[in-house]
Amino acid sequence: MLRVAVLASGRGSNFVALLEASRAAGAQFNVVGVYSDRADAGALKLAADAGLDTAHLDPRAYADRVGFDLALFERVLRVQPDLIVCAGYMRIISANALARLDVPMINIHPSLLPRYPGLNTHARALAAGDAEHGASVHVVTPELDAGPVIAQARIPIGHNDDAESLAARVLEQEHRLLPACVALYAKGQLQLDHAHVHLNGVQLSAPLQLHDGHLLLSEYT
Numbered sequence: 001m002l003r004v005a006v007l008a009s010g011r012g013s014n015f016v017a018l019l020e021a022s023r024a025a026g027a028q029f030n031v032v033g034v035y036s037d038r039a040d041a042g043a044l045k046l047a048a049d050a051g052l053d054t055a056h057l058d059p060r061a062y063a064d065r066v067g068f069d070l071a072l073f074e075r076v077l078r079v080q081p082d083l084i085v086c087a088g089y090m091r092i093i094s095a096n097a098l099a100r101l102d103v104p105m106i107n108i109h110p111s112l113l114p115r116y117p118g119l120n121t122h123a124r125a126l127a128a129g130d131a132e133h134g135a136s137v138h139v140v141t142p143e144l145d146a147g148p149v150i151a152q153a154r155i156p157i158g159h160n161d162d163a164e165s166l167a168a169r170v171l172e173q174e175h176r177l178l179p180a181c182v183a184l185y186a187k188g189q190l191q192l193d194h195a196h197v198h199l200n201g202v203q204l205s206a207p208l209q210l211h212d213g214h215l216l217l218s219e220y221t
């Protein structure tokens with residue numbers, strides 16, 4: 001069983017989706033803990049209620065970003081994760097701390113990267129007049145939301161959409177996309193590094209695409 005640690009700053013719906021998937025028949029991963037920079041993160045309470053290891057570290061208690069990140073990683077590594085998943089983790093992680101981490105880390109981001117790294121992705125997609133929007137799971141690298149993209153889920157943008165309706169529909173996709181990516185990694189089919197994603201040893205030339213709950217090569221979608 002793959003051991004998954006989650007970093008989260010907010011309500012934790014992606015964490016819950018992952019936890020539920022880990023409890024489904026045949027799942028090959030366990031969520032072993034949730035860690036946060038926010039004492040009030042809903043994800044922490046949900047994880048504690050589920051009996052998981054949890055910790056909150058306050059960034060203000062550390063001299064600088066790298067100090068906080070190293071302390072957080074030290075705490076996370078106690079549960080010996082095979083994979084660290086950022087699920088609504090809203091802090092930038094320092095390059096120095098990341099360089100010393102030898103556990104792969106992935107993130108879910110609510111846009112079709114490389115479009116719209118950072119915040120307010122739904123409003124930005126609308127303002128640009130995009131015909132589609134979605135979510136991406138990518139490898140975490142020192143540059144914000146810029147690591148190689150593993151997989152995406154796409155939705156059409158309708159004439160009546162506003163940022164709120166788009167966010168809700170993208171979130172539904174996130175809840176499918178993230179567990180699907182972790183499940184694929186747990187099966188040993190994904191190889192991740194800071195530059196590339198390989199599927200069964202073959203380098204992906206484009207992100208996998210989520211269709212009916214399955215991750216497909218983009219040429220088959």
Ligand code: GRF
Pocket residue numbers: 008009010011012013014015087088089108109110171174
């Ligand atoms: C998600 O949209 C995630 O992609 C973004 O923040 C939101 C977190 O939602 N980075 P939740 O805390 O998982 O409910």
